[in-house]
Amino acid sequence: MNTSPPRSLRHAAARPSPTLEDLAVAAGVSRSTASRAINGGDRVSAEAQAAVDRAVVALGYIPNRAARSLVTRRTSSIALVIPEPDVRVMMDPFFAVVITGITEALRETDVQLVLLMSRTDDDSSRTLRYLRGGHVDGAIVVSHHKADSWARSLAETGLPTIFIGRPWDMAFDVTYVDSDNVGGGRLAARHLAGIGRRRLATVAGPADMTAAVDRLRGWREGLAEAGLPEGPVVHADFTTNGAVAAARRLLAEHPDIDGIFAASDLMALGVLDVIHAAGMTVPGDIALMGYDNHAVAETAPTPLTTITQPMVEMAVKAGSMLLEEIEAPGSHPEPVIYSTELVERASTSVAPTASAAKA
Amino acid sequence: MNTSPPRSLRHAAARPSPTLEDLAVAAGVSRSTASRAINGGDRVSAEAQAAVDRAVVALGYIPNRAARSLVTRRTSSIALVIPEPDVRVMMDPFFAVVITGITEALRETDVQLVLLMSRTDDDSSRTLRYLRGGHVDGAIVVSHHKADSWARSLAETGLPTIFIGRPWDMAFDVTYVDSDNVGGGRLAARHLAGIGRRRLATVAGPADMTAAVDRLRGWREGLAEAGLPEGPVVHADFTTNGAVAAARRLLAEHPDIDGIFAASDLMALGVLDVIHAAGMTVPGDIALMGYDNHAVAETAPTPLTTITQPMVEMAVKAGSMLLEEIEAPGSHPEPVIYSTELVERASTSVAPTASAAKA
DNA sequence: CGCTGCCGTGGAAGCGCTCCCACTTGACAG
DNA sequence: CTGTCAAGTGGGAGCGCTTCCACGGCAGCG
Secondary structure, eight states, X not given: OOOOOOXXXXXXXXXXXXXXXXXXXXXXXXXXXXXXXXXXXXXOOHHHHHHHHHHHHHHTOOOOHHHHHHHHOOOSEEEEEEOSOXXXXXXXXXXXXXXXXXXXXXXXXXXXXXXXXXXXXXXXXXXXXXXXXXXXXXXXXXXXXXXXXXXXXXXXXXXOEEEESOOSOOXXXXXXXXXXXXXXXXXXXXXHHHTTOOSEEEEEOOTTBHHHHHHHHHHHHHHHHXXXXXXXXXXXXXXXXXXXXXXXXXXXXXXXXXXXXXXXXHHHHHHHHHHHHTTOOTTTTOEEEOSSOOHHHHHSSSOOBEXXXXXXXXXXXXXXXXXXXXXXXTOOOOOEEEOOEEEOOGGGOSSSOOTTOOO | OOOOOOGGGSSOXXXXXXXXXXXXXXXXXXXXXXXXXXXXXXXXXXXXXXXXXXXXXXXXXXXXHHXXXXXXXXXXXXXXXXXXXXXXXXXXXXXXXXXXXXXXXXXXXXXXXXXXXXXXXXXXXXXXXXXXTTOSSEEEEEOOBSSOOHHHHHHHHTOOEEEESOOSOOSSOOEEEEEOHHHHHHHHHHHHHHTTOOSEEEEEOOTTBHHHHHHHHHHHHHHHHTTOOOOOEEEOOSSHHHHHHHHHHHHHHOTTXXXXXXXXXXXXXXHHHHHHHTTOOTTTTOEEEOSSOOHHHHHXXXXXXXXXXXXXXXXXXXXXXXXXXXXXXTOOOOOEEEOOEEEOOGGGOSSSOOTTOOO
């Protein structure tokens, strides 16, 4: 005689939720009709629909997603892939904004957001396997480094995918949402030239990130446009600490510069520190610009002039584009580029050091 | 004759992924044996196991989650519920840290993180329905406001749930992870008293959040401990702007205070502004403390002394606790409280204004 | 040497759902 | 009055998986 414990309900044990069958019985219709009534009510009489609706409320019926997804081959969930080490994630509000934006695009839908963060290469392959496994209907990838080959790998799976930030590898048609980093860099050069600075330098981002490369390109274009020489360029990793080292080098080799464009606000913060440590002032001796309009740009000792991009909007767009492509596969939408704007603050004001000029 | 289009593969059309059946055939065993081999290999001979393993690699087999979850009644995913308006999410690195921590706890597991953000009440009920629907095996709730009744509602569903931050409603046994906010408040009072400040005030957080209430309680205890009077208390909403208004009121009514404890760094920033605007200095005239060890505490015009809590650790703990409770239902673990620490910076240094004393 | 017990195995049932298909009905045209 | 057709319905198959159960084989024991 079998006396083993009821293993099969080790987790359930709660009151079993009503099935479609139960619903159908309660509504006095067949399973098929109940199903139709629940899914948009195509080819269902008004009475049947009403009866089912009533039963749904009465029973507190919630369709079983697994069962549905098993037959429809749709999961009603999408993945957000973040191929970044945690440090960045924690420091940078960027990711929070992206999540908020995507969530916004997803409300009114019953699509859920699954978060996939992969730090190590090991994680990467797991993530890829997961994506391949048909566990989600689509993916949004926050693209950053040249190294990660997400773009190619994902494109090969045929899974609908949208990139936020132009991916490095464009040897095939990927859909992405980005801001006009080239234009942003140009804005920076124009602004610094516009306030009369002539010996300009930039602390650029890593050369393996498209955003950094584009900003630098725009910067150069802007300088050329203003008839200025190209000036010194140092690279850092978009972090404050990285920028400190880069700025020290910069100032040591070019003590006479009067304007610096740091390709991120976090880096500008580091540059600011170095300038101060060298006994110089901002914007008195050196006008300084950041990029991103990060919260710290406003709270910095000298509030930073910076470039802003509509990040939330971008994320919302990415979400809705993905939804579209899932709905109509094969319709490869065109990339969308959002324009950037200058935000003027004290760090480039023409007036003398204005750090105490607050309300 | 049936000439209707193959609607059923409107979305698939990719090469159909191999099923367990295919795997079994390739390995030369039965479906049952293949299944056993895949799931830990209980009661499977070494040869069979090896054959299946080989077949998995050869076919690139990935189990269908929906099918599995349909029969096991497990989804291998958990939800992170964030019942907050987006503004907060975007500004506060807290959430990013929580996500990072939970993800950390989840690696090495095949459990996925589903994000549930609910702004409106409408969202709330949707979220609750989702949670009820058995779409996840458990939930982590970032608990904040008195108003949201997540705690009770969720407890009633019997879904394994961990709260990050002690929930307001404790009329039943909930499991949570929190930091010792009372202790943190006490630390603040002790420190300010310790550097000789005697006329102390606090800008407390909203009275409907446990963290705010606890910090205030600790603050009062600390003052009593130091033999100091309770001093003025004003409330704000944990934001910079909110604190500005509160601080103005405070200074207007109590112009002689020489120490302020703001219950968050963001609020401290606002207080700092107000103090400066009133022509006073920090820490010269007024010593100022924040709470959270937020990034801005370091970059503030006057770097802020603050209280730090091991947020990542807390999130990791929440994740692993949830995993445990899912594994062994009914084992209601005890709440875990992490201790807090003081981080000393210029805003409470005894020396004269040290805002320029950087390296 | 036969019996008990256990190990490894495969067949088969079903998880809850969607959707194909066949069927019944009633309206309407011929 | 019969034929046609669309609308609404229910039966049933099957999505890919886990797990119960029955069964053959083989070791250990009396």
